[in-house]
Amino acid sequence: MSVKHGLLGLLAKQPQNGYELKNSFDEIAGGFWDVNFGQIYTTIDRLIKDGLAVSVSEGDEGAERRVYQITPKGVKEFKDWLVKPMVKVRPLRDEIFVKLAFMDPLDKEAMLQLLAEQRQMYLAKMAELTRKKYLLSRQAANRDILMTDLLLDAALFHADADIKWFEHCEAKIRDFSENEDDEERD
Amino acid sequence: MSVKHGLLGLLAKQPQNGYELKNSFDEIAGGFWDVNFGQIYTTIDRLIKDGLAVSVSEGDEGAERRVYQITPKGVKEFKDWLVKPMVKVRPLRDEIFVKLAFMDPLDKEAMLQLLAEQRQMYLAKMAELTRKKYLLSRQAANRDILMTDLLLDAALFHADADIKWFEHCEAKIRDFSENEDDEERD
DNA sequence: TATTATATATATACTAGTATATACTAGACA
């Protein structure tokens, strides 16, 4: 989504290699927005192609590594992006929607079981996030921690919304199957 | 995410061309999960490559179109997928996280303004979803409508969680800036 | 009938994200 600008922002602070960029990103995102190494390198390649960053080789051949630096054009791009208003809401896409949509020829019990499993998974996720939040609360307050804490809250708010939705679905599906037992027999 | 299996599910009902697949998908997703035509065709290409679907040409040359059919292998793949448990929670990624994370050297007012704008956008989204839900409620109940209604609810639950999070962020940022006016002057 | 708008239908080039392979380095410890 904006890994590109995240990397630009990190490079604006200091030149880094791909591995360091991955770790820096993870640190900010609190470990729950997984950027994958492959994505780091392909994104950097695009930054370089677009003249927003340059790479400098370092070390002997054989064991060489590349350090990336932001260019003036990259700094401008980043600053412009920071103040540019966002126009899209985050799309909501989940495998479970497609599964539920196609499951109806199958029995209701399968749907309810799917929802229950999913609910369990999200409950576990919430527990994990809560634990992370607790660990964070034991550190001294500063801006980086405030941000990570807010990101954890975002994940918690959403996990909670998901769980409520799963319960809501279970109730609606039960309701619906009580009222339509005759018309749906194919 | 699972456009692939969505298309397989649609083809399992009846052979269709790319354009029809796009419309069928939109109908199920209630218009808020946008699949783009490009994605339909690239996904179908992969289905064909993997032997899950085949294409049959139809019409005269010049004005020919392709109709896609699911193969027995495709049917098996779809059925297996339907009952396969899901192991991942939906990742939560949003540009606004990255913006907020990098904004802190800038003034608080910019952050608050960003959050307020975002909140307005999501409120508008909720209004739109509510209207869709209302229109849907005037149609006769059946399973397809139940499903679309549930998908709209999912979008509403999430938009609500987002808005609450924006407000939560605004409050925390205000709080924080009151308590740290001396240490943060770079 | 000609013009315009809209729906139908496909394609291509791109960005974003996932999965996995590879190779080297540094420390653990038998």
Place this chain on the structure above:
DNA sequence: TGTCTAGTATATACTAGTATATATATAATA
């Protein structure tokens, strides 16, 4: 000293999703 494990670092092939261009068919309307 050898080897085993974890960490460091990069690369590649793939799936997923976005943006946009193109062309034809059909309906609307001047």
